[in-house]
Amino acid sequence: MSTNKKVAAIKASMSKKLASMDSLTDGDVESLHDMLRQLEQMDITLDILSQTLIGTVVSKFKNHSIVGTTAKALVKRWKKVAKGEGTATATAATTAPSSTVDSKCSKNGGSDNDSKPSPAAAAKLERRSSVNSATDEMQSEWASLQPYRGTTCQKLLDVFKASKASLVKDGINGDAVDHLVVERATEVESAIHAKYPNQKQDYISKARSLCFNIKKNIPLASQIILGQVDATDLVNMSSEQLASDEKRKEIEERTKKLMESKQLDWESQNESKINEMCGIKGELLQASLFTCGRCKSTKTTSTQKQTRSADEPMTVFVLCLNCGKRWKFS
Structure with a gap:
Protein backbone atom coordinates (compact mmCIF):
# COMPACT_ATOMS: atom_id res chain seq x y z
CA MET A 1 0.00 0.00 0.00
CA SER A 2 1.42 3.39 -1.00
CA THR A 3 1.89 6.21 1.48
CA ASN A 4 -0.83 8.19 -0.27
CA LYS A 5 -3.39 5.42 0.25
CA LYS A 6 -2.33 4.88 3.87
CA VAL A 7 -2.78 8.58 4.64
CA ALA A 8 -6.17 8.58 2.91
CA ALA A 9 -7.28 5.57 4.99
CA ILE A 10 -6.17 7.25 8.22
CA LYS A 11 -7.99 10.45 7.19
CA ALA A 12 -11.22 8.49 6.63
CA SER A 13 -10.94 6.84 10.06
CA MET A 14 -10.26 10.15 11.81
CA SER A 15 -13.14 11.86 9.99
CA LYS A 16 -15.58 9.33 11.45
CA LYS A 17 -14.56 10.37 14.96
CA LEU A 18 -15.15 14.06 14.33
CA ALA A 19 -18.92 13.59 14.63
CA SER A 20 -18.57 12.37 18.23
CA MET A 21 -15.72 14.71 19.20
CA ASP A 22 -17.24 15.56 22.62
CA SER A 23 -18.05 11.96 23.56
CA LEU A 24 -14.97 10.00 22.57
CA THR A 25 -14.38 6.82 24.55
CA ASP A 26 -10.99 5.74 25.87
CA GLY A 27 -10.76 3.31 22.98
CA ASP A 28 -11.44 6.10 20.48
CA VAL A 29 -8.75 8.29 22.01
CA GLU A 30 -6.25 5.45 21.98
CA SER A 31 -7.09 4.75 18.33
CA LEU A 32 -6.63 8.44 17.46
CA HIS A 33 -3.30 8.51 19.24
CA ASP A 34 -2.15 5.44 17.28
CA MET A 35 -3.16 7.01 13.96
CA LEU A 36 -1.32 10.23 14.77
CA ARG A 37 1.81 8.25 15.66
CA GLN A 38 1.57 6.45 12.32
CA LEU A 39 1.41 9.82 10.57
CA GLU A 40 4.47 10.96 12.53
CA GLN A 41 6.47 8.02 11.22
CA MET A 42 5.50 8.63 7.57
CA ASP A 43 7.44 10.78 5.11
CA ILE A 44 4.64 13.20 4.22
CA THR A 45 5.50 15.25 1.15
CA LEU A 46 3.83 18.36 -0.29
CA ASP A 47 2.13 16.24 -2.96
CA ILE A 48 0.59 13.95 -0.35
CA LEU A 49 -0.62 16.93 1.69
CA SER A 50 -2.21 18.46 -1.40
CA GLN A 51 -3.88 15.28 -2.61
CA THR A 52 -5.20 13.92 0.70
CA LEU A 53 -5.81 17.20 2.60
CA ILE A 54 -4.96 15.28 5.77
CA GLY A 55 -4.00 18.53 7.50
CA THR A 56 -7.61 19.77 7.47
CA VAL A 57 -8.71 16.80 9.56
CA VAL A 58 -5.73 16.61 11.94
CA SER A 59 -5.96 20.35 12.70
CA LYS A 60 -9.48 19.85 14.09
CA PHE A 61 -8.02 17.75 16.91
CA LYS A 62 -5.51 20.41 18.05
CA ASN A 63 -7.69 21.47 20.98
CA HIS A 64 -8.28 17.96 22.28
CA SER A 65 -6.98 17.51 25.83
CA ILE A 66 -5.07 14.28 25.12
CA VAL A 67 -4.13 14.08 21.43
CA GLY A 68 -4.03 17.84 20.90
CA THR A 69 -0.28 18.14 21.51
CA THR A 70 0.56 15.50 18.92
CA ALA A 71 -1.86 17.01 16.41
CA LYS A 72 -0.33 20.49 16.84
CA ALA A 73 3.18 19.13 16.32
CA LEU A 74 2.11 17.36 13.12
CA VAL A 75 0.38 20.42 11.68
CA LYS A 76 3.40 22.58 12.51
CA ARG A 77 5.73 20.14 10.77
CA TRP A 78 3.51 19.94 7.69
CA LYS A 79 3.40 23.74 7.46
CA LYS A 80 7.17 23.74 7.20
CA VAL A 81 6.96 21.14 4.43
CA ALA A 82 4.43 23.30 2.59
CA LYS A 83 6.77 26.29 2.90
CA GLY A 84 9.72 24.29 1.60
CA GLU A 85 11.52 24.16 4.98
CA GLY A 86 11.01 20.47 5.62
CA THR A 87 11.42 17.56 3.24
CA ALA A 88 11.84 19.81 0.20
CA THR A 89 14.73 21.67 1.83
CA ALA A 90 16.46 18.43 2.81
CA THR A 91 16.09 17.13 -0.74
CA ALA A 92 17.52 20.32 -2.20
CA ALA A 93 20.50 20.14 0.11
CA THR A 94 21.30 16.58 -0.90
CA THR A 95 20.93 17.35 -4.62
CA ALA A 96 23.15 20.45 -4.79
CA PRO A 97 24.44 21.30 -8.29
CA SER A 98 27.70 19.65 -9.17
CA SER A 99 29.16 23.00 -10.18
CA THR A 100 28.88 24.17 -6.56
CA VAL A 101 30.73 21.12 -5.35
CA ASP A 102 33.36 21.50 -8.05
CA SER A 103 33.93 25.13 -7.14
CA LYS A 104 34.42 24.17 -3.48
CA CYS A 105 36.91 21.51 -4.47
CA SER A 106 38.83 23.92 -6.66
CA LYS A 107 38.97 26.48 -3.86
CA ASN A 108 40.39 23.90 -1.50
CA GLY A 109 42.93 22.82 -4.12
CA GLY A 110 41.57 19.27 -4.15
CA SER A 111 40.42 16.95 -6.89
CA ASP A 112 37.48 14.60 -7.38
CA ASN A 113 39.66 11.65 -6.42
CA ASP A 114 40.45 13.28 -3.07
CA SER A 115 36.76 13.52 -2.17
CA LYS A 116 35.95 9.90 -3.06
CA PRO A 117 35.83 7.47 -0.13
CA SER A 118 38.10 4.47 0.00
CA PRO A 119 36.74 1.11 -1.22
CA ALA A 120 36.42 -0.13 2.37
CA ALA A 121 34.56 3.01 3.44
CA ALA A 122 32.31 2.80 0.35
CA ALA A 123 31.46 -0.82 1.13
CA LYS A 124 30.69 0.12 4.74
CA LEU A 125 28.39 2.93 3.60
CA GLU A 126 26.66 0.57 1.19
CA ARG A 127 26.08 -2.02 3.92
CA ARG A 128 24.77 0.66 6.28
CA SER A 129 22.43 1.96 3.60
CA SER A 130 21.16 -1.56 2.94
CA VAL A 131 20.53 -2.18 6.65
CA ASN A 132 18.76 1.17 7.06
CA SER A 133 16.51 0.53 4.08
CA ALA A 134 15.57 -2.92 5.43
CA THR A 135 14.83 -1.39 8.84
CA ASP A 136 12.69 1.37 7.33
CA GLU A 137 10.81 -1.21 5.27
CA MET A 138 9.94 -3.26 8.35
CA GLN A 139 8.75 -0.21 10.25
CA SER A 140 6.67 0.96 7.30
CA GLU A 141 4.87 -2.38 7.34
CA TRP A 142 3.66 -1.63 10.87
CA ALA A 143 1.41 1.10 9.44
CA SER A 144 -0.58 -1.54 7.54
CA LEU A 145 -1.33 -3.47 10.76
CA GLN A 146 -4.32 -2.91 13.00
CA PRO A 147 -3.77 0.15 15.22
CA TYR A 148 -3.29 -1.81 18.45
CA ARG A 149 -0.78 -4.12 16.75
CA GLY A 150 1.19 -1.17 15.40
CA THR A 151 1.21 0.34 18.90
CA THR A 152 2.56 -2.93 20.33
CA CYS A 153 5.40 -2.95 17.78
CA GLN A 154 6.35 0.60 18.72
CA LYS A 155 6.23 -0.10 22.46
CA LEU A 156 8.38 -3.21 22.07
CA LEU A 157 10.82 -1.17 19.99
CA ASP A 158 11.07 1.45 22.74
CA VAL A 159 11.69 -1.26 25.35
CA PHE A 160 14.41 -2.93 23.27
CA LYS A 161 16.09 0.41 22.55
CA ALA A 162 16.58 0.91 26.29
CA SER A 163 19.10 -1.96 26.34
CA LYS A 164 21.12 -0.64 23.37
CA ALA A 165 23.66 1.09 25.61
CA SER A 166 24.36 -2.18 27.43
CA LEU A 167 24.92 -4.06 24.15
CA VAL A 168 27.15 -1.34 22.72
CA LYS A 169 29.17 -1.39 25.94
CA ASP A 170 29.68 -5.13 25.41
CA GLY A 171 31.15 -4.44 21.95
CA ILE A 172 28.06 -4.90 19.73
CA ASN A 173 27.88 -2.55 16.72
CA GLY A 174 25.33 0.21 17.29
CA ASP A 175 24.01 0.14 13.70
CA ALA A 176 23.46 -3.60 13.97
CA VAL A 177 21.54 -3.10 17.22
CA ASP A 178 19.30 -0.48 15.56
CA HIS A 179 18.35 -3.03 12.91
CA LEU A 180 17.97 -5.93 15.34
CA VAL A 181 15.62 -4.08 17.72
CA VAL A 182 13.18 -3.41 14.85
CA GLU A 183 13.42 -7.02 13.68
CA ARG A 184 12.88 -8.43 17.18
CA ALA A 185 9.95 -6.11 17.87
CA THR A 186 8.32 -7.39 14.67
CA GLU A 187 9.00 -11.04 15.57
CA VAL A 188 7.69 -10.75 19.14
CA GLU A 189 4.53 -8.93 18.02
CA SER A 190 3.90 -11.60 15.38
CA ALA A 191 4.34 -14.33 18.01
CA ILE A 192 1.80 -12.64 20.30
CA HIS A 193 -0.66 -12.31 17.43
CA ALA A 194 -0.12 -15.97 16.48
CA LYS A 195 -1.02 -17.06 20.01
CA TYR A 196 -4.05 -14.74 20.30
CA PRO A 197 -5.24 -14.27 16.69
CA ASN A 198 -8.85 -13.32 17.48
CA GLN A 199 -8.55 -12.40 21.15
CA LYS A 200 -7.77 -8.70 21.31
CA GLN A 201 -8.01 -8.35 25.10
CA ASP A 202 -5.75 -11.36 25.72
CA TYR A 203 -3.36 -10.02 23.09
CA ILE A 204 -3.19 -6.59 24.75
CA SER A 205 -2.80 -8.12 28.21
CA LYS A 206 0.12 -10.30 27.07
CA ALA A 207 1.77 -7.41 25.21
CA ARG A 208 1.58 -5.19 28.30
CA SER A 209 3.00 -7.96 30.50
CA LEU A 210 5.92 -8.53 28.13
CA CYS A 211 6.72 -4.84 27.79
CA PHE A 212 6.63 -4.33 31.56
CA ASN A 213 8.80 -7.35 32.42
CA ILE A 214 11.32 -6.87 29.60
CA LYS A 215 11.73 -3.21 30.57
CA LYS A 216 12.61 -4.28 34.12
CA ASN A 217 14.98 -7.04 32.94
CA ILE A 218 17.75 -5.57 30.76
CA PRO A 219 19.72 -8.86 30.52
CA LEU A 220 16.63 -10.61 29.14
CA ALA A 221 16.08 -7.80 26.61
CA SER A 222 19.69 -8.19 25.44
CA GLN A 223 19.23 -11.95 25.02
CA ILE A 224 16.08 -11.39 22.95
CA ILE A 225 17.81 -8.85 20.70
CA LEU A 226 20.76 -11.18 20.11
CA GLY A 227 18.40 -14.04 19.24
CA GLN A 228 19.28 -16.13 22.29
CA VAL A 229 15.61 -16.26 23.31
CA ASP A 230 13.10 -17.26 20.63
CA ALA A 231 10.03 -15.03 20.22
CA THR A 232 7.62 -17.98 20.52
CA ASP A 233 9.31 -19.20 23.72
CA LEU A 234 9.22 -15.66 25.08
CA VAL A 235 5.45 -15.36 24.59
CA ASN A 236 4.92 -18.65 26.45
CA MET A 237 7.00 -17.58 29.46
CA SER A 238 5.27 -16.85 32.76
CA SER A 239 5.73 -13.64 34.74
CA GLU A 240 8.11 -15.47 37.10
CA GLN A 241 10.28 -16.61 34.19
CA LEU A 242 10.37 -13.09 32.76
CA ALA A 243 11.44 -11.55 36.06
CA SER A 244 15.06 -10.51 36.66
CA ASP A 245 17.34 -12.58 38.89
CA GLU A 246 16.94 -10.13 41.78
CA LYS A 247 13.16 -10.10 41.47
CA ARG A 248 13.02 -13.90 41.16
CA LYS A 249 15.15 -14.29 44.29
CA GLU A 250 12.89 -11.89 46.16
CA ILE A 251 9.80 -13.88 45.11
CA GLU A 252 11.41 -17.16 46.18
CA GLU A 253 12.32 -15.78 49.61
CA ARG A 254 8.80 -14.41 50.09
CA THR A 255 7.29 -17.76 49.11
CA LYS A 256 9.63 -19.60 51.46
CA LYS A 257 8.68 -17.36 54.38
CA LEU A 258 4.98 -17.84 53.61
CA MET A 259 5.33 -21.62 53.59
CA GLU A 260 7.34 -21.58 56.82
CA SER A 261 4.72 -19.42 58.53
CA LYS A 262 2.10 -22.09 57.81
CA GLN A 263 4.06 -24.78 59.66
CA LEU A 264 2.69 -25.69 63.08
CA ASP A 265 6.12 -25.60 64.74
CA TRP A 266 7.24 -22.40 63.02
CA GLU A 267 7.14 -20.38 66.25
CA SER A 268 9.36 -22.79 68.13
CA GLN A 269 11.79 -23.12 65.23
CA ASN A 270 12.13 -19.37 64.92
CA GLU A 271 12.00 -18.50 68.64
CA SER A 272 15.56 -17.19 68.69
CA LYS A 273 14.88 -14.93 65.68
CA ILE A 274 11.69 -13.60 67.26
CA ASN A 275 13.46 -12.85 70.55
CA GLU A 276 16.27 -11.08 68.70
CA MET A 277 13.83 -8.92 66.70
CA CYS A 278 11.93 -8.01 69.87
CA GLY A 279 15.10 -7.20 71.83
CA ILE A 280 14.60 -10.06 74.32
CA LYS A 281 18.00 -11.26 75.54
CA GLY A 282 19.91 -12.12 78.70
CA GLU A 283 17.75 -12.68 81.78
CA LEU A 284 14.65 -11.65 79.87
Whole structure:
Protein backbone atom coordinates (compact mmCIF):
# COMPACT_ATOMS: atom_id res chain seq x y z
CA MET A 1 0.00 0.00 0.00
CA SER A 2 1.42 3.39 -1.00
CA THR A 3 1.89 6.21 1.48
CA ASN A 4 -0.83 8.19 -0.27
CA LYS A 5 -3.39 5.42 0.25
CA LYS A 6 -2.33 4.88 3.87
CA VAL A 7 -2.78 8.58 4.64
CA ALA A 8 -6.17 8.58 2.91
CA ALA A 9 -7.28 5.57 4.99
CA ILE A 10 -6.17 7.25 8.22
CA LYS A 11 -7.99 10.45 7.19
CA ALA A 12 -11.22 8.49 6.63
CA SER A 13 -10.94 6.84 10.06
CA MET A 14 -10.26 10.15 11.81
CA SER A 15 -13.14 11.86 9.99
CA LYS A 16 -15.58 9.33 11.45
CA LYS A 17 -14.56 10.37 14.96
CA LEU A 18 -15.15 14.06 14.33
CA ALA A 19 -18.92 13.59 14.63
CA SER A 20 -18.57 12.37 18.23
CA MET A 21 -15.72 14.71 19.20
CA ASP A 22 -17.24 15.56 22.62
CA SER A 23 -18.05 11.96 23.56
CA LEU A 24 -14.97 10.00 22.57
CA THR A 25 -14.38 6.82 24.55
CA ASP A 26 -10.99 5.74 25.87
CA GLY A 27 -10.76 3.31 22.98
CA ASP A 28 -11.44 6.10 20.48
CA VAL A 29 -8.75 8.29 22.01
CA GLU A 30 -6.25 5.45 21.98
CA SER A 31 -7.09 4.75 18.33
CA LEU A 32 -6.63 8.44 17.46
CA HIS A 33 -3.30 8.51 19.24
CA ASP A 34 -2.15 5.44 17.28
CA MET A 35 -3.16 7.01 13.96
CA LEU A 36 -1.32 10.23 14.77
CA ARG A 37 1.81 8.25 15.66
CA GLN A 38 1.57 6.45 12.32
CA LEU A 39 1.41 9.82 10.57
CA GLU A 40 4.47 10.96 12.53
CA GLN A 41 6.47 8.02 11.22
CA MET A 42 5.50 8.63 7.57
CA ASP A 43 7.44 10.78 5.11
CA ILE A 44 4.64 13.20 4.22
CA THR A 45 5.50 15.25 1.15
CA LEU A 46 3.83 18.36 -0.29
CA ASP A 47 2.13 16.24 -2.96
CA ILE A 48 0.59 13.95 -0.35
CA LEU A 49 -0.62 16.93 1.69
CA SER A 50 -2.21 18.46 -1.40
CA GLN A 51 -3.88 15.28 -2.61
CA THR A 52 -5.20 13.92 0.70
CA LEU A 53 -5.81 17.20 2.60
CA ILE A 54 -4.96 15.28 5.77
CA GLY A 55 -4.00 18.53 7.50
CA THR A 56 -7.61 19.77 7.47
CA VAL A 57 -8.71 16.80 9.56
CA VAL A 58 -5.73 16.61 11.94
CA SER A 59 -5.96 20.35 12.70
CA LYS A 60 -9.48 19.85 14.09
CA PHE A 61 -8.02 17.75 16.91
CA LYS A 62 -5.51 20.41 18.05
CA ASN A 63 -7.69 21.47 20.98
CA HIS A 64 -8.28 17.96 22.28
CA SER A 65 -6.98 17.51 25.83
CA ILE A 66 -5.07 14.28 25.12
CA VAL A 67 -4.13 14.08 21.43
CA GLY A 68 -4.03 17.84 20.90
CA THR A 69 -0.28 18.14 21.51
CA THR A 70 0.56 15.50 18.92
CA ALA A 71 -1.86 17.01 16.41
CA LYS A 72 -0.33 20.49 16.84
CA ALA A 73 3.18 19.13 16.32
CA LEU A 74 2.11 17.36 13.12
CA VAL A 75 0.38 20.42 11.68
CA LYS A 76 3.40 22.58 12.51
CA ARG A 77 5.73 20.14 10.77
CA TRP A 78 3.51 19.94 7.69
CA LYS A 79 3.40 23.74 7.46
CA LYS A 80 7.17 23.74 7.20
CA VAL A 81 6.96 21.14 4.43
CA ALA A 82 4.43 23.30 2.59
CA LYS A 83 6.77 26.29 2.90
CA GLY A 84 9.72 24.29 1.60
CA GLU A 85 11.52 24.16 4.98
CA GLY A 86 11.01 20.47 5.62
CA THR A 87 11.42 17.56 3.24
CA ALA A 88 11.84 19.81 0.20
CA THR A 89 14.73 21.67 1.83
CA ALA A 90 16.46 18.43 2.81
CA THR A 91 16.09 17.13 -0.74
CA ALA A 92 17.52 20.32 -2.20
CA ALA A 93 20.50 20.14 0.11
CA THR A 94 21.30 16.58 -0.90
CA THR A 95 20.93 17.35 -4.62
CA ALA A 96 23.15 20.45 -4.79
CA PRO A 97 24.44 21.30 -8.29
CA SER A 98 27.70 19.65 -9.17
CA SER A 99 29.16 23.00 -10.18
CA THR A 100 28.88 24.17 -6.56
CA VAL A 101 30.73 21.12 -5.35
CA ASP A 102 33.36 21.50 -8.05
CA SER A 103 33.93 25.13 -7.14
CA LYS A 104 34.42 24.17 -3.48
CA CYS A 105 36.91 21.51 -4.47
CA SER A 106 38.83 23.92 -6.66
CA LYS A 107 38.97 26.48 -3.86
CA ASN A 108 40.39 23.90 -1.50
CA GLY A 109 42.93 22.82 -4.12
CA GLY A 110 41.57 19.27 -4.15
CA SER A 111 40.42 16.95 -6.89
CA ASP A 112 37.48 14.60 -7.38
CA ASN A 113 39.66 11.65 -6.42
CA ASP A 114 40.45 13.28 -3.07
CA SER A 115 36.76 13.52 -2.17
CA LYS A 116 35.95 9.90 -3.06
CA PRO A 117 35.83 7.47 -0.13
CA SER A 118 38.10 4.47 0.00
CA PRO A 119 36.74 1.11 -1.22
CA ALA A 120 36.42 -0.13 2.37
CA ALA A 121 34.56 3.01 3.44
CA ALA A 122 32.31 2.80 0.35
CA ALA A 123 31.46 -0.82 1.13
CA LYS A 124 30.69 0.12 4.74
CA LEU A 125 28.39 2.93 3.60
CA GLU A 126 26.66 0.57 1.19
CA ARG A 127 26.08 -2.02 3.92
CA ARG A 128 24.77 0.66 6.28
CA SER A 129 22.43 1.96 3.60
CA SER A 130 21.16 -1.56 2.94
CA VAL A 131 20.53 -2.18 6.65
CA ASN A 132 18.76 1.17 7.06
CA SER A 133 16.51 0.53 4.08
CA ALA A 134 15.57 -2.92 5.43
CA THR A 135 14.83 -1.39 8.84
CA ASP A 136 12.69 1.37 7.33
CA GLU A 137 10.81 -1.21 5.27
CA MET A 138 9.94 -3.26 8.35
CA GLN A 139 8.75 -0.21 10.25
CA SER A 140 6.67 0.96 7.30
CA GLU A 141 4.87 -2.38 7.34
CA TRP A 142 3.66 -1.63 10.87
CA ALA A 143 1.41 1.10 9.44
CA SER A 144 -0.58 -1.54 7.54
CA LEU A 145 -1.33 -3.47 10.76
CA GLN A 146 -4.32 -2.91 13.00
CA PRO A 147 -3.77 0.15 15.22
CA TYR A 148 -3.29 -1.81 18.45
CA ARG A 149 -0.78 -4.12 16.75
CA GLY A 150 1.19 -1.17 15.40
CA THR A 151 1.21 0.34 18.90
CA THR A 152 2.56 -2.93 20.33
CA CYS A 153 5.40 -2.95 17.78
CA GLN A 154 6.35 0.60 18.72
CA LYS A 155 6.23 -0.10 22.46
CA LEU A 156 8.38 -3.21 22.07
CA LEU A 157 10.82 -1.17 19.99
CA ASP A 158 11.07 1.45 22.74
CA VAL A 159 11.69 -1.26 25.35
CA PHE A 160 14.41 -2.93 23.27
CA LYS A 161 16.09 0.41 22.55
CA ALA A 162 16.58 0.91 26.29
CA SER A 163 19.10 -1.96 26.34
CA LYS A 164 21.12 -0.64 23.37
CA ALA A 165 23.66 1.09 25.61
CA SER A 166 24.36 -2.18 27.43
CA LEU A 167 24.92 -4.06 24.15
CA VAL A 168 27.15 -1.34 22.72
CA LYS A 169 29.17 -1.39 25.94
CA ASP A 170 29.68 -5.13 25.41
CA GLY A 171 31.15 -4.44 21.95
CA ILE A 172 28.06 -4.90 19.73
CA ASN A 173 27.88 -2.55 16.72
CA GLY A 174 25.33 0.21 17.29
CA ASP A 175 24.01 0.14 13.70
CA ALA A 176 23.46 -3.60 13.97
CA VAL A 177 21.54 -3.10 17.22
CA ASP A 178 19.30 -0.48 15.56
CA HIS A 179 18.35 -3.03 12.91
CA LEU A 180 17.97 -5.93 15.34
CA VAL A 181 15.62 -4.08 17.72
CA VAL A 182 13.18 -3.41 14.85
CA GLU A 183 13.42 -7.02 13.68
CA ARG A 184 12.88 -8.43 17.18
CA ALA A 185 9.95 -6.11 17.87
CA THR A 186 8.32 -7.39 14.67
CA GLU A 187 9.00 -11.04 15.57
CA VAL A 188 7.69 -10.75 19.14
CA GLU A 189 4.53 -8.93 18.02
CA SER A 190 3.90 -11.60 15.38
CA ALA A 191 4.34 -14.33 18.01
CA ILE A 192 1.80 -12.64 20.30
CA HIS A 193 -0.66 -12.31 17.43
CA ALA A 194 -0.12 -15.97 16.48
CA LYS A 195 -1.02 -17.06 20.01
CA TYR A 196 -4.05 -14.74 20.30
CA PRO A 197 -5.24 -14.27 16.69
CA ASN A 198 -8.85 -13.32 17.48
CA GLN A 199 -8.55 -12.40 21.15
CA LYS A 200 -7.77 -8.70 21.31
CA GLN A 201 -8.01 -8.35 25.10
CA ASP A 202 -5.75 -11.36 25.72
CA TYR A 203 -3.36 -10.02 23.09
CA ILE A 204 -3.19 -6.59 24.75
CA SER A 205 -2.80 -8.12 28.21
CA LYS A 206 0.12 -10.30 27.07
CA ALA A 207 1.77 -7.41 25.21
CA ARG A 208 1.58 -5.19 28.30
CA SER A 209 3.00 -7.96 30.50
CA LEU A 210 5.92 -8.53 28.13
CA CYS A 211 6.72 -4.84 27.79
CA PHE A 212 6.63 -4.33 31.56
CA ASN A 213 8.80 -7.35 32.42
CA ILE A 214 11.32 -6.87 29.60
CA LYS A 215 11.73 -3.21 30.57
CA LYS A 216 12.61 -4.28 34.12
CA ASN A 217 14.98 -7.04 32.94
CA ILE A 218 17.75 -5.57 30.76
CA PRO A 219 19.72 -8.86 30.52
CA LEU A 220 16.63 -10.61 29.14
CA ALA A 221 16.08 -7.80 26.61
CA SER A 222 19.69 -8.19 25.44
CA GLN A 223 19.23 -11.95 25.02
CA ILE A 224 16.08 -11.39 22.95
CA ILE A 225 17.81 -8.85 20.70
CA LEU A 226 20.76 -11.18 20.11
CA GLY A 227 18.40 -14.04 19.24
CA GLN A 228 19.28 -16.13 22.29
CA VAL A 229 15.61 -16.26 23.31
CA ASP A 230 13.10 -17.26 20.63
CA ALA A 231 10.03 -15.03 20.22
CA THR A 232 7.62 -17.98 20.52
CA ASP A 233 9.31 -19.20 23.72
CA LEU A 234 9.22 -15.66 25.08
CA VAL A 235 5.45 -15.36 24.59
CA ASN A 236 4.92 -18.65 26.45
CA MET A 237 7.00 -17.58 29.46
CA SER A 238 5.27 -16.85 32.76
CA SER A 239 5.73 -13.64 34.74
CA GLU A 240 8.11 -15.47 37.10
CA GLN A 241 10.28 -16.61 34.19
CA LEU A 242 10.37 -13.09 32.76
CA ALA A 243 11.44 -11.55 36.06
CA SER A 244 15.06 -10.51 36.66
CA ASP A 245 17.34 -12.58 38.89
CA GLU A 246 16.94 -10.13 41.78
CA LYS A 247 13.16 -10.10 41.47
CA ARG A 248 13.02 -13.90 41.16
CA LYS A 249 15.15 -14.29 44.29
CA GLU A 250 12.89 -11.89 46.16
CA ILE A 251 9.80 -13.88 45.11
CA GLU A 252 11.41 -17.16 46.18
CA GLU A 253 12.32 -15.78 49.61
CA ARG A 254 8.80 -14.41 50.09
CA THR A 255 7.29 -17.76 49.11
CA LYS A 256 9.63 -19.60 51.46
CA LYS A 257 8.68 -17.36 54.38
CA LEU A 258 4.98 -17.84 53.61
CA MET A 259 5.33 -21.62 53.59
CA GLU A 260 7.34 -21.58 56.82
CA SER A 261 4.72 -19.42 58.53
CA LYS A 262 2.10 -22.09 57.81
CA GLN A 263 4.06 -24.78 59.66
CA LEU A 264 2.69 -25.69 63.08
CA ASP A 265 6.12 -25.60 64.74
CA TRP A 266 7.24 -22.40 63.02
CA GLU A 267 7.14 -20.38 66.25
CA SER A 268 9.36 -22.79 68.13
CA GLN A 269 11.79 -23.12 65.23
CA ASN A 270 12.13 -19.37 64.92
CA GLU A 271 12.00 -18.50 68.64
CA SER A 272 15.56 -17.19 68.69
CA LYS A 273 14.88 -14.93 65.68
CA ILE A 274 11.69 -13.60 67.26
CA ASN A 275 13.46 -12.85 70.55
CA GLU A 276 16.27 -11.08 68.70
CA MET A 277 13.83 -8.92 66.70
CA CYS A 278 11.93 -8.01 69.87
CA GLY A 279 15.10 -7.20 71.83
CA ILE A 280 14.60 -10.06 74.32
CA LYS A 281 18.00 -11.26 75.54
CA GLY A 282 19.91 -12.12 78.70
CA GLU A 283 17.75 -12.68 81.78
CA LEU A 284 14.65 -11.65 79.87
CA LEU A 285 14.83 -14.95 78.00
CA GLN A 286 13.98 -16.75 81.25
CA ALA A 287 11.25 -14.30 82.30
CA SER A 288 7.55 -15.12 82.07
CA LEU A 289 4.21 -13.47 82.67
CA PHE A 290 4.06 -14.71 86.27
CA THR A 291 6.06 -13.38 89.26
CA CYS A 292 6.79 -15.58 92.26
CA GLY A 293 5.10 -14.27 95.44
CA ARG A 294 7.88 -15.65 97.64
CA CYS A 295 11.13 -14.55 95.97
CA LYS A 296 9.69 -12.04 93.44
CA SER A 297 11.49 -13.83 90.58
CA THR A 298 10.10 -13.86 87.05
CA LYS A 299 11.89 -17.09 86.18
CA THR A 300 8.73 -19.16 86.19
CA THR A 301 7.13 -21.76 83.94
CA SER A 302 3.45 -22.50 83.58
CA THR A 303 1.08 -25.12 82.20
CA GLN A 304 -2.68 -25.20 81.71
CA LYS A 305 -5.07 -28.06 82.37
CA GLN A 306 -8.83 -28.51 82.16
CA THR A 307 -9.67 -29.59 85.70
CA ARG A 308 -13.33 -28.59 85.67
CA SER A 309 -16.21 -28.81 83.24
CA ALA A 310 -15.66 -27.84 79.62
CA ASP A 311 -17.51 -24.52 79.99
CA GLU A 312 -15.17 -23.42 82.80
CA PRO A 313 -11.77 -21.76 82.19
CA MET A 314 -8.59 -23.84 82.38
CA THR A 315 -6.50 -23.99 85.57
CA VAL A 316 -2.96 -22.55 85.35
CA PHE A 317 -0.18 -24.27 87.29
CA VAL A 318 2.95 -22.18 87.88
CA LEU A 319 6.41 -23.30 89.08
CA CYS A 320 9.11 -20.85 90.21
CA LEU A 321 12.46 -21.90 88.79
CA ASN A 322 14.31 -19.81 91.40
CA CYS A 323 12.89 -21.01 94.71
CA GLY A 324 10.73 -23.97 93.67
CA LYS A 325 7.40 -22.57 94.86
CA ARG A 326 4.28 -23.93 93.15
CA TRP A 327 0.85 -22.34 92.93
CA LYS A 328 -2.23 -22.41 90.77
CA PHE A 329 -5.07 -20.14 89.81
CA SER A 330 -7.99 -20.17 87.43
